[in-house]
Amino acid sequence: MKNDQRSTTTLHEVANAAGVSPATVSRFLNGTAKVSDDKRKVIERVIGELNYKPNQLAQSLKMGSTRTIGVLTQSLESGYFNKTMTGIEDAMKESGYALLIMSGHWHADEEAERVELLIGRRVDGVAILTGNMDDAQIMGFSRRVPIVAFGRDLHGERINGFCLDNYGAACQAMEYLIEQGHRRIAFIAGPADHVDARARLAGYRDTLARHKLEADPALVVPGDFSESGGLLALNQLLATSQRFTALFACNDLTAYGARLALYRRGIRVPEDISIVGFDDLDSSMYTTPPLTTVRQPLYDVGLCIGGMMLRMLGRPQPEFPAPPLSLMVRESVRRMG
Amino acid sequence: MKNDQRSTTTLHEVANAAGVSPATVSRFLNGTAKVSDDKRKVIERVIGELNYKPNQLAQSLKMGSTRTIGVLTQSLESGYFNKTMTGIEDAMKESGYALLIMSGHWHADEEAERVELLIGRRVDGVAILTGNMDDAQIMGFSRRVPIVAFGRDLHGERINGFCLDNYGAACQAMEYLIEQGHRRIAFIAGPADHVDARARLAGYRDTLARHKLEADPALVVPGDFSESGGLLALNQLLATSQRFTALFACNDLTAYGARLALYRRGIRVPEDISIVGFDDLDSSMYTTPPLTTVRQPLYDVGLCIGGMMLRMLGRPQPEFPAPPLSLMVRESVRRMG
DNA sequence: TTGAAAGCGTTACCAA
DNA sequence: TTGGTAACGCTTTCAA
Numbered sequence: 261m262k263n264d265q266r267s268t269t270t271l272h273e274v275a276n277a278a279g280v281s282p283a284t285v286s287r288f289l290n291g292t293a294k295v296s297d298d299k300r301k302v303i304e305r306v307i308g309e310l311n312y313k314p315n316q317l318a319q320s321l322k323m324g325s326t327r328t329i330g331v332l333t334q335s336l337e338s339g340y341f342n343k344t345m346t347g348i349e350d351a352m353k354e355s356g357y358a359l360l361i362m363s364g365h366w367h368a369d370e371e372a373e374r375v376e377l378l379i380g381r382r383v384d385g386v387a388i389l390t391g392n393m394d395d396a397q398i399m400g401f402s403r404r405v406p407i408v409a410f411g412r413d414l415h416g417e418r419i420n421g422f423c424l425d426n427y428g429a430a431c432q433a434m435e436y437l438i439e440q441g442h443r444r445i446a447f448i449a450g451p452a453d454h455v456d457a458r459a460r461l462a463g464y465r466d467t468l469a470r471h472k473l474e475a476d477p478a479l480v481v482p483g484d485f486s487e488s489g490g491l492l493a494l495n496q497l498l499a500t501s502q503r504f505t506a507l508f509a510c511n512d513l514t515a516y517g518a519r520l521a522l523y524r525r526g527i528r529v530p531e532d533i534s535i536v537g538f539d540d541l542d543s544s545m546y547t548t549p550p551l552t553t554v555r556q557p558l559y560d561v562g563l564c565i566g567g568m569m570l571r572m573l574g575r576p577q578p579e580f581p582a583p584p585l586s587l588m589v590r591e592s593v594r595r596m597g
Numbered sequence: 598m599k600n601d602q603r604s605t606t607t608l609h610e611v612a613n614a615a616g617v618s619p620a621t622v623s624r625f626l627n628g629t630a631k632v633s634d635d636k637r638k639v640i641e642r643v644i645g646e647l648n649y650k651p652n653q654l655a656q657s658l659k660m661g662s663t664r665t666i667g668v669l670t671q672s673l674e675s676g677y678f679n680k681t682m683t684g685i686e687d688a689m690k691e692s693g694y695a696l697l698i699m700s701g702h703w704h705a706d707e708e709a710e711r712v713e714l715l716i717g718r719r720v721d722g723v724a725i726l727t728g729n730m731d732d733a734q735i736m737g738f739s740r741r742v743p744i745v746a747f748g749r750d751l752h753g754e755r756i757n758g759f760c761l762d763n764y765g766a767a768c769q770a771m772e773y774l775i776e777q778g779h780r781r782i783a784f785i786a787g788p789a790d791h792v793d794a795r796a797r798l799a800g801y802r803d804t805l806a807r808h809k810l811e812a813d814p815a816l817v818v819p820g821d822f823s824e825s826g827g828l829l830a831l832n833q834l835l836a837t838s839q840r841f842t843a844l845f846a847c848n849d850l851t852a853y854g855a856r857l858a859l860y861r862r863g864i865r866v867p868e869d870i871s872i873v874g875f876d877d878l879d880s881s882m883y884t885t886p887p888l889t890t891v892r893q894p895l896y897d898v899g900l901c902i903g904g905m906m907l908r909m910l911g912r913p914q915p916e917f918p919a920p921p922l923s924l925m926v927r928e929s930v931r932r933m934g
Numbered sequence: 935t936t937g938a939a940a941g942c943g944t945t946a947c948c949a950a
Numbered sequence: 951t952t953g954g955t956a957a958c959g960c961t962t963t964c965a966a
Contacts (some may be wrong), residue, residue: 270943281953286945296951317663317719318943321654321958328697328718336683337879339676346673349700358718360665361698363686381653381665381695487883516883523885542674546824546853548860548885607959618937623961633935655959658942936966943958950952 269312278306289314320382329569330378330386331361332371339541340511340558341389344410347562348387348569355570357384366451368392379405385569388412392453406572408565411455420568422582424561426456429554429585430463433508433536436552436587438471441596442506442534445473448483448493448518450510457485460510460538478502483514490517498525505596506534512541512553515592519547530594540588549591557583606649615643626651657719666906667715667723668698669708676878677848677895678726681747684899685724685906692907694721703788705729716742722906725749729790743909745902748792757905759919761898763793766891766922767800770845770873773889773924775808778933779843779871782810785820785830785855787847794822797847797875815839820851827854835862842933843871849878849890856884856929867931877925886928894920 275282280299287293288303295303306312320326331348333341349359360383364371371391378386383405388398390411398409402419409421437445447464450457461480468475481497483489490509494517497504509515515537522529529535529549537544537553544551560583567577612619617636624630625640632640643649657663668685670678686696697720701708708728715723720742725735727748735746739756746758774782784801787794798817805812818834820826827846831854834841846852852874859866866872866886874881874890881888897920904914 268943271945272943282944283946283953283955284951287952290945292946294951299952313717315658315719315943316717317654317658318958319945321652321658321942321960322944322946324958326654336686337676337679339674342674342679346700349673358697358699358714360695362695363683377695380650487880491883516880519885520883520887543824543850543853543880546828546857548856550857605959608961609959619960620937620939620962621935624936627961629962631935636936652959655942656961658944658958659960659962661942938963938965940961940963942960945957947954947956949954 268315269310271312271314274303274306274310274312277310278302325384326382327356328358328360328381328383330375330381330383331359332364332374332378332386332388332391333361334364334366334389334391336361336363339543340539340556343542343558344389344562344565347559347564348566349562350559351563351566351570355575357570364391366392368394368397372397375401384573387565387569390456406569408568408572410561410565418572420572422564422568424556424582424585426459426585427463427466429587430460430508430538431467432585432587433538433554434464434467436589437506437508437534437536437593438467438473440506440534440593443473444476444479444502444504445506445508446479446481446497446502446504448481448490448497448507448509448514450483450485450514452482454485457510464508476502479504483510483517485511485513487513487517487520490514490519491521492517494518494521504533506536506593508536508538510538512537512539512544512551515544515551515553516547519551519592530592534593536593544588545590547592552590552592553588555586555588557585605652606647608649608651611640611643611647611649614647615639662721663719664693665695665697665718665720667712667718667720668696669701669711669715669723669725669728670698671701671703671726671728673698673700676880677876677893680879680895681726681899681902684896684901685903686899687896688900688903688907692912694907701728703729705731705734709734712738721910724902724906727793743906745905745909747898747902755909757909759901759905760792761893761919761922763796763922764800764803766924767797767845767875768804769922769924770875770891771801771804773926774843774845774871774873774930775804775810777843777871777930780810781813781816781839781841782843782845783834783839783841784817785827785834785844785846785851786817787820787822787851789819791822794847801845813839816841820847820854822848822850824850824854824857827851827856828858829854831855831858841870843873843930845873845875847875849874849876849881849888852881852888852890852929853884856888867929871930873930881925882927884929889927889929890925892923892925894922 275285288295362374385406388409407419412421414421481493483493540553540555564580567580570577612622625632699711722743725746744756749758751758818830820830877890877892901917904917907914
């Protein structure tokens with residue numbers, strides 16, 4: 261017993277102990293070529309005795325593939341992104357690929373830096389979840405590594421992307437509110453530089469216009485996709501003493517914050533004010549009242565991303581269409597009159 | 598321009614182009630030894646021109662370190678674990694270490710399998726977040742790779758662990774409830790095989806006993822750490838028409854579910870029933886009413902884990918004491934009489 | 935200060 | 951079917 265400390269058995273040691281050449285052991289391991297029954301038996305035994313595990317590092321260096329895909333998320337804490345990552349993880353499960361995850365925190369420079377890091381670590385592909393980088397920048401990266409980008413409409417030899425129809429879903433939510441008899445509908449916006457936030461705002465405005473309803477600019481207040489932003493926004497809105505019967509929040513977190521602001525003032529939901537959110541986070545089913553919101557099929561998005569990646573990497577996968585957004589009608593909207 | 602496709606420049610190519618030996622380039626890159634000014638200049642230029650980036654794979658193989666630490670989490674979707682991971686990520690930020698994250702889904706076999714995978718990928722260390730493996734099993738892994746384990750009191754040459762005082766915090770929460778005048782307090786338990794869940798239950802029982810209050814077994818109902826479990830549990834509790842004025846939920850998710858069950862029946866919080874949770878998830882500050890709950894300093898836990906890991910890996914780090922749990926008094930508990 | 939060369943643990947080609 | 955051997959891209963002796 262000389263291998264005391266974390267010593268790792270190598271292929272050579274196995275070969276020596278088994279009295280065969282390293283090449284043969286390798287062939288046995290990978291099924292690359294036939295090895296005779298007697299040798300196979302010895303090798304099998306020796307591997308068991310020595311508890312040999314191939315060094316993936318060496319394999320990667322040799323084969324030019326790390327069996328790792330990099331994921332650029334924005335925040336490890338985001339329920340939004342993590343659901344997607346679970347999907348990616350599950351899509352990759354059987355393939356032997358591992359996920360190297362890094363966060364860009366919605367900061368273009370940091371995102372680019374992380375992608376560089378990922379490439380430096382020789383990942384086989386990079387999945388980019390939204391973020392603030394230029395499309396051009398991402399296209400540039402795609403010359404160095406296969407990329408699948410969620411939230412971007414990018415396509416090319418080594419890159420694929422897809423978006424969800426945020427605009428359409430926002431319209432759908434607004435239609436619902438209007439159909440329930442609401443006329444004065446407030447909107448808490450998201451970060452102005454965020455594509456999805458912009459699409460949702462456009463959906464709000466266009467639907468109002470389509471119904472020839474006044475789009476009172478005082479009814480649109482800025483938010484930042486966070487609970488505290490929603491709280492602030494609603495306080496700000498209330499301070500202007502504008503009348504409104506419904507509120508469309510650009511995401512669920514914002515809706516949570518707004519809901520608390522209402523609670524603080526004793527304004528009931530949905531009796532006094534109706535609320536619609538966007539995302540359908542897990543907890544939205546359990547708020548009081550359960551939140552009516554646009555469901556983003558994030559897990560499926562992850563599956564989709566994973567599948568696209570695997571396909572780019574040359575592993576045939578069943579196509580998985582980008583899933584649609586849909587309105588989850590729960591209990592935060594009241595039917596008027 | 599011959600390097601069209603993702604071709605990667607190597608150290609040798611740089612050396613050739615610069616008219617020096619690979620060794621010199623390597624020395625320049627690592628500052629391992631002095632290189633003369635003229636050579637240094639050429640090398641610098643060539644590296645820029647060729648956009649050379651060292652192959653980390655080759656470096657790792659040579660140096661025996663991947664600068665990667667594996668993290669065994671239980672679920673990528675868990676707000677609980679992800680907060681911790683953010684802490685780990687931040688602790689590692691400057692060190693050049695990357696995180697290879699895998700999920701065990703609270704299943705001992707799967708956890709062990711993931712750790713094997715991590716070791717196979719030659720991570721420099723593994724951080725284990727709770728989970729269901731035996732302590733012995735984990736000690737076993739520690740002979741192969743340095744480990745820091747959260748939620749375990751393990752110590753050894755290549756392993757360090759720490760727990761948070763769930764028992765004490767549960768007692769603290771119960772003391773608060775009693776102090777507020779509550780006498781009949783219900784408890785929604787967590788998974789019976791979960792250490793933390795057990796500690797919290799023990800805290801509930803012992804505090805009752807310490808105050809000579811009846812521990813009515815009908816008042817403790819099983820849950821599973823999820824919202825739906827909390828909802829079910831509370832319905833079950835209500836079905837027995839037991840009297841109680843307060844509810845201690847073994848975690849926040851459970852509290853959310855219970856709160857919805859109450860809402861459904863028009864039972865007000867905290868006027869009719871008071872609720873205390875455990876974890877202090879981000880959204881607990883924004884529930885209606887904001888939830889009084891035990892705060893787990895998960896981000897700091899992550900920092901702590903990261904620091905311990907770095908120290909084990911031979912990088913001196915300032916010690917970071919395991920942070921204490923504390924009760925966040927908000928608005929879900931009513932003062933009786 | 936520099937270069938040649940050995941080696942990290944694999945895989946795969948070429949002979950045998 | 952097997953073994954020898956040359957890579958993969960890097961770091962680090964050892965000499966010069």
